[in-house]
Amino acid sequence: MDAKADLKLMGMAYVDGKELLCSECGNGFSLEIHKHGFREVHPAWICCLSCGKGEDSSVVTNGLVDAVLASRAARIKDADRDVFRAEWRGIVMTGEMQPLIDIHQLIGAAKAVHEAAAPEVKRWWRGKKKAAKAQVKQKAGAVTGAVKGKAKEAADAATEKAGEAISTAKATALTTAWTLQTGGAGPTTSSKPKRRRCTVKGCRGGMVTISTRVHSTTGKTSEVKIPCGVCRRSST
Incomplete structure (x- = not known):
C-alpha cells in the first residue's frame, strides 16, 4: 500500500x-x-x-x-x-x-506569475532596447562620418583635377586663337645694345664722386656726386 x-x-x-x-x-x-x-x-x-x-x-x-x-x-x-x-x-x-492540482490550476498559477512579472519584464526589455538602439546609432554615426570624410576627400580631389583640366583647356584655346589670328607669329625680340663703360675715373652710373669744399655748406671737405660730363648719364 x-x-x-x-x-x-x-x-x-x-x-x-x-x-x-x-x-x-x-x-x-x-x-x-x-x-x-x-x-x-x-x-x-x-x-x-x-x-x-x-x-x-x-x-x-x-x-x-x-x-x-x-x-x-x-x-x-x-x-x-x-x-x-x-x-x-x-x-x-x-x-x-x-x-x-489540475490543468486549470496550473494555467491560473501561470497567469498569476505572468501578471506579477510582466511589468518588470517589460521595463527590463525597454532598457535593453534603448541600450541596443543607442549602440546601433553610435556605430551608424561613426560609419556615416567615415563615409562622409572619404566622400569629401574624393570630391576635393575631383574638383582639383577638374580645375587643372579647365586651366589646361583655356590655355590651349587661347594658344589656338592666337595662332589663328597672327598666323603663328610670336612677339618680336629686340636685343638692346650693350652699355659702354665710361672712361672717366670714378664715374658710376653717370655720376662722379669728388671731394671738394666749394660745394660744402659747412666749408669742410666733403664728397659730392656730380653728373659726368663725358657720358652724360644720370642715375635719375
Missing part, C-alpha cells in the same frame, strides 16, 4: 446513501482512502486522521476509488469545489475531495 492517499475526502462522503464513518471514533470529516491490493474488487484501506485508526473498508473497493477519481467534476474556476458522484458495479459513492 502506498503511503500517499489516493483519495482525500472533505466533509461527509456517502456510499449508497449511507455515511462513510470511522468504525473506531465515528468521524466522517477527515478520512483518507488508499487503494489496497492489485485487484479492483479488493477492499480499500480507510485511514482516519482524527484518531489514526486504519482498516479495510467493507463497502469501498479499489474499483470504486478509481471510479471516483475518473468522475471527478472538472473545475472551471478556483472557487469551484471538487465534488464527485461515482458508480461502480451498482455501488454509488458521492462526496467532496480535497482539491487536486
Whole structure:
C-alpha cells in the first residue's frame, strides 16, 4: 500500500446513501482512502486522521476509488469545489475531495506569475532596447562620418583635377586663337645694345664722386656726386 492517499475526502462522503464513518471514533470529516491490493474488487484501506485508526473498508473497493477519481467534476474556476458522484458495479459513492492540482490550476498559477512579472519584464526589455538602439546609432554615426570624410576627400580631389583640366583647356584655346589670328607669329625680340663703360675715373652710373669744399655748406671737405660730363648719364 502506498503511503500517499489516493483519495482525500472533505466533509461527509456517502456510499449508497449511507455515511462513510470511522468504525473506531465515528468521524466522517477527515478520512483518507488508499487503494489496497492489485485487484479492483479488493477492499480499500480507510485511514482516519482524527484518531489514526486504519482498516479495510467493507463497502469501498479499489474499483470504486478509481471510479471516483475518473468522475471527478472538472473545475472551471478556483472557487469551484471538487465534488464527485461515482458508480461502480451498482455501488454509488458521492462526496467532496480535497482539491487536486489540475490543468486549470496550473494555467491560473501561470497567469498569476505572468501578471506579477510582466511589468518588470517589460521595463527590463525597454532598457535593453534603448541600450541596443543607442549602440546601433553610435556605430551608424561613426560609419556615416567615415563615409562622409572619404566622400569629401574624393570630391576635393575631383574638383582639383577638374580645375587643372579647365586651366589646361583655356590655355590651349587661347594658344589656338592666337595662332589663328597672327598666323603663328610670336612677339618680336629686340636685343638692346650693350652699355659702354665710361672712361672717366670714378664715374658710376653717370655720376662722379669728388671731394671738394666749394660745394660744402659747412666749408669742410666733403664728397659730392656730380653728373659726368663725358657720358652724360644720370642715375635719375
